[in-house]
Amino acid sequence: MIDLEKTVLILLAAGRSSRFPNGNKLEQEFLGRPVGLHVAVALEDMPFLDRIAVVDGSTLDYGAHGFRVIHNDDQAAGMSHSVGLGVAEAKRLGAEAVLIALADMPRVTAAHIYRMLDAADSADAVVASSDGAHPRPPALFARERFDFLMALEGDEGARRMVRAGRHVVTARAELVDIDTPEDLERLRTLVHSPPHSVARPSPTIGDAGV
Template structure:
């Protein structure tokens, strides 16, 4: 296993949210909290070596939750640009691994992350999440994979690496990510969020 104290959390919160529209999906309320702060709350008791959030201007106050804010000036370059910014900081910090998580996945739990840490058994470990069908974030990469991550371009470069790594299976509902207003509506219905009607009004203006 890799101890949480040796891992840098990289929370990806940059992107154009073109499929969601306005407002920024991370700022939309879900269960009385912005979508983008749910994972922050879920992970707050995990003793990571450091916490980074890569953003391109989201107004959520990640810094007050203990995150170092890394600004991505070119979110159009794809997710790999955000990954590289975070991994370079983690590498410079001497991290033994990084955990890459998405701010638009509000149902991921700390228990799942600890299971991922337990599954990481070497300096070249790759551990991804899975719903039992396909791998997804969050994903953990040990230090010997850092240089590969720093060579990525676009959005798809790490898929083969993740596919070949170890997969920790959890409930599909835990791995729902919010790309469209319809995604958020389905999640709200799943958890009986009373603000669903308000969210529909906001996202359809």
Template structure:
């Protein structure tokens, strides 16, 4: 039996523990974009969604996610790749109890609540794997139903959940909305889109 996933039965996991190696010596999440830190754009975009809980997986950033309603979980080994952060978030979400997790990246500042609602609407229940796509490549944000948690907890390395995401269902969003800031030139491209 399929069930509609609603935010109040989902845990939002915000991945903010990357090492920003391609960005140089600066913390990309703290870089100014339209008058606030880059990472707080997705936080603001999703703040009205009634998630059961919000988790921010962080490593060395000084950004105060706790003041924005997030339980902060420290990733002591960000070199373990995205999978280490995903596992920390999923383990905490499983303890809380939820039907699904929504995994978003702190370096994707143009993600909208409308798109997250579309991902949830596309989900068929606790076995769902729904990812975003620009029409060519699947990408976060993504929704994983609770029946996928065991598989997520076995992930290793930087590959993260890419294989699961590729095999899942995809919801198209404009490419500019899914812009992921990895390098200084990505931030400049983002600023030029205003």
């Protein structure tokens, strides 16, 4: 088991939302809260060594949920660049592991994250989430994987590493990610949450979103 208090949470909240024509998908309402804040709130009471949100342009206030914000100013470099930014900071802090989560997965729970930490048993551990068929984020990487993650230039290398790692199975509904308006409507239907307006927090300097 890897110690939670020596693990850095990296929340990837930078991206173009290219398949979401109505604005940044992380700012869309779901169950009375923007999509992109659900996982931040769900993991808020977990005593991570640090919390880092890698962002690029939304108005979501991750700082209010204990995150330090790092800006990805090179969206064209893809998700691997965001990962590298977060992992480099975790390495500087002397972390034993990083937990990489996506801000567009609003149903992830703290209970699942604790099970992932229990499954990590070495300094080179890789533990991913799974619905029983496909590994996916959130994923945990122990410190001996940091240099590899920082050197990534595409997503395929990380996918191969995740497929070869340990997989912690949870309910398919917990691992839903929001890529399109249709995804969001299906999730609202699943939990009986009709769309409605939600009060937005005032934007703060240095906050952004996937």
